[in-house]
Amino acid sequence: MALSESESSLKLLRYLEDGYLADCPLSLAALQSILPRTQAGSFAWDVRDDEGLPLLHLAAMNEATPHAELFEVLSYLISCGADPNVEDDEGDTALQAIFAFAEDIKDDDEDAADTRQMHLAVVRALVGTPTLKLHDQDLCALVSWVRRHVLIDEDRQQVLRSLTDLVGAKEVESLWASEELLAYLQRCAYDEKCGIEAAQVRKFLDRGASPSHKQNRATALLLVVLTPYSTLSELQEVFRLMLSVDPMSAGERDGFKLSPLNWASDYSNVAMQHGLKKPNPATLLALLPAVLKYSPPEADAGEACLKVSDSGRSLAAPSSASKVPADQLRLRFLEGDRVVCRVETPGGGCEWEEGVVIGTWYSESCWPTEYPGAAYEVRLDLGLLVFALVDDDRIIRREVDKRTAPATMKSSPQDAMESLPTGHSAPSGSRFQKKQCEDGKWELLDTKSGKARPCSPPDSDDESGT
Numbered sequence: 001m002a003l004s005e006s007e008s009s010l011k012l013l014r015y016l017e018d019g020y021l022a023d024c025p026l027s028l029a030a031l032q033s034i035l036p037r038t039q040a041g042s043f044a045w046d047v048r049d050d051e052g053l054p055l056l057h058l059a060a061m062n063e064a065t066p067h068a069e070l071f072e073v074l075s076y077l078i079s080c081g082a083d084p085n086v087e088d089d090e091g092d093t094a095l096q097a098i099f100a101f102a103e104d105i106k107d108d109d110e111d112a113a114d115t116r117q118m119h120l121a122v123v124r125a126l127v128g129t130p131t132l133k134l135h136d137q138d139l140c141a142l143v144s145w146v147r148r149h150v151l152i153d154e155d156r157q158q159v160l161r162s163l164t165d166l167v168g169a170k171e172v173e174s175l176w177a178s179e180e181l182l183a184y185l186q187r188c189a190y191d192e193k194c195g196i197e198a199a200q201v202r203k204f205l206d207r208g209a210s211p212s213h214k215q216n217r218a219t220a221l222l223l224v225v226l227t228p229y230s231t232l233s234e235l236q237e238v239f240r241l242m243l244s245v246d247p248m249s250a251g252e253r254d255g256f257k258l259s260p261l262n263w264a265s266d267y268s269n270v271a272m273q274h275g276l277k278k279p280n281p282a283t284l285l286a287l288l289p290a291v292l293k294y295s296p297p298e299a300d301a302g303e304a305c306l307k308v309s310d311s312g313r314s315l316a317a318p319s320s321a322s323k324v325p326a327d328q329l330r331l332r333f334l335e336g337d338r339v340v341c342r343v344e345t346p347g348g349g350c351e352w353e354e355g356v357v358i359g360t361w362y363s364e365s366c367w368p369t370e371y372p373g374a375a376y377e378v379r380l381d382l383g384l385l386v387f388a389l390v391d392d393d394r395i396i397r398r399e400v401d402k403r404t405a406p407a408t409m410k411s412s413p414q415d416a417m418e419s420l421p422t423g424h425s426a427p428s429g430s431r432f433q434k435k436q437c438e439d440g441k442w443e444l445l446d447t448k449s450g451k452a453r454p455c456s457p458p459d460s461d462d463e464s465g466t
Contacts, residue, residue: 008035009044016058017049025065028072040080052089056082060094060122061101067114067121074125084132095126099141102149116149120159127162134167143175144215147183174208178220181209185223188230193274195230198237211242211249221249225260225287228271228280232368235286243294250291251299257348259302261287279366285389292392304350305341305386305395308377311366312387314359318372331375331391333357338399338443338454341378341386354399355380356454362387 012034019026035043048054053061059073078084087093092100098119105112126132127142134142142163150156164172181204188196201224205211211221218226221242224235243250253259263270264287268279291301318329333339340352361373375391388396434455436442444455 008039009047012055013047013049013058016055016062019062019064020053020058023064026059026062026069026073028069028076031073031076035077035080037080043081045081045083045086048089054082054086054088054094056084056086057088057094057097060098060126063115063118065118067117070118071121071125074122075128078125078129084126084129093138094122095132095138095142098122099145102145105149116151120150120155123159124162127159127166130166132166139167139171140175140213143172143179147176147179170208174210175213177204177207177209178213180204181220182213182215182223185220185227189223189227189274193229195234196224196227196238198234198241201238202241205241205245211246212252214252217255219249219252219254219260221246221252222254222260222263225263225283226270228267228274228276228283230280230282232282232286232371235282236290239286239290240294243290247295248299250287250295250301259300261291261302264288265306281364281367285367285371288389292390292394297394302344302350303342303395304344305378305388306344308362308385308387309364312362312364312377314377315361315363315373316359318361319363319369321369322372323370324372329372331360333376333391333396333398335359336454339376339378340397340399341380341388342395343380343384343386352397353380353382353384355386358385 012031015030015034016026018024045055049058056074056077059070059077062070065073084095085093088097102116102119105115109115123142123145146156146159150159160172160176181201184200184204185196188194209220212219214220221239224230224238224242230238250261251259254263261284264283267281267284270283271277271279288303291299291303295301318324322329335357337357338354339357340354342350343353345351355378357376358379359377360375362375362377363371363373367373374387374389376388376396378386378388378396380386434442434444434457436457442455442457
């Protein structure tokens with residue numbers, strides 16, 4: 001007597017559940033006896049076990065089944081109507097569950113090779129299904145899994161071909177290039193312990209690799225920063241290439257909610273993590289200028305003035321070994337000029353603080369001689385010493401009337417004239433004008449250049465305030 005629809009579904013559920021729990025292999029013949037193709041159209045596929053696992057999940061996670069047989073079992077279930085996109089009660093598809101299991105495999109596990117073959121069988125069966133839906137995150141996870149866990153090139157190419165049929169060649173090639181870029185950067189950082197070469201990075205980017213591509217929440221751009229063996233000149237070109245392709249990648253945060261620039265500024269700690277006695281500041285010296293040049297402010301990369309070091313000092317002039325063109329070494333501010341600096345706050349954000357320039361061309365003992373130095377050393381009014389690596393409005397600006405918002409802090413001589421308090425406007429033809437700030441202090445304003453310096457109060461009989 002033929003079984004009813006619900007009876008057939010429950011019988012298949014018990015068979016798959018018993019195999020999964022008792023670690024017993026599944027048989028395609030047994031499956032076909034329970035679920036003949038002639039009855040597949042009216043089969044109830046929405047049954048689940050007590051843990052909320054659908055039928056396809058129970059079959060896919062059966063590690064006792066030989067991988068060739070497992071491929072046939074899954075392919076048969078899908079051909080009969082099992083939905084490859086069905087989610088368990090945790091919200092994971094069978095494909096996502098396999099990826100989670102794969103992360104627990106250790107290379108020295110006795111059955112690592114067999115487990116990988118089992119996972120490969122599941123992935124081949126699912127990816128070969130035209131109805132499989134892959135979101136961007138799933139697609140990235142799938143290509144990452146292929147690179148890290150499919151060790152035989154023939155098997156790897158087979159999965160990639162199926163994936164190409166599913167989503168298109170261009171997307172697969174771009175993702176694969178991104179994975180190969182990650183692999184290259186990981187070798188440089190942890191296996192070969194060598195510097196990153198811009199020419200190699202360019203090859204991956206030309207094939208469509210993304211600097212924002214991630215593994216364990218670390219982007220390719222961050223992996224460059226975490227490699228303390230690269231030279232300044234190579235990194236300047238690497239960051240130019242990466243940020244030209246993907247300007248917003250500078251703002252991508254890792255699991256610690258830190259940006260690549262946050263890690264670059266902590267280059268001494270990065271060197272210690274690699275067991276190096278000497279820090280390599282090249283990542284900071286190359287990345288911050290690149291961020292300011294190629295990444296928009298909305299990337300929120302954490303660009304800011306940074307605390308000075310005990311070994312740091314202002315040189316008054318650029319390093320004599322610097323190869324930077326002279327026109328790029330002109331500074332807007334002089335010693336004594338009042339400025340506002342963007343600095344990091346304990347909560348991970350940034351805010352603007354007032355201060356005064358106390359030196360130019362700041363440098364630290366570990367910085368390479370070919371680097372000209374940081375543009376300014378600044379003593380903030382709150383007592384902290386910081387340096388502005390680059391003379392750029394995004395990290396250091398002229399101090400203006402505090403009623404002016406930071407976003408409009410750029411000033412011209414005319415703006416400066418208009419900001420003078422009532423009763424202290426400059427007389428006709430007067431270039432220098434004293435004005436009182438809100439904190440009661442006085443400044444001497446050069447209305448031609450826009451520069452202002454601290455000064456003594458005007459004499460009471462000096463009507464012009466000069």
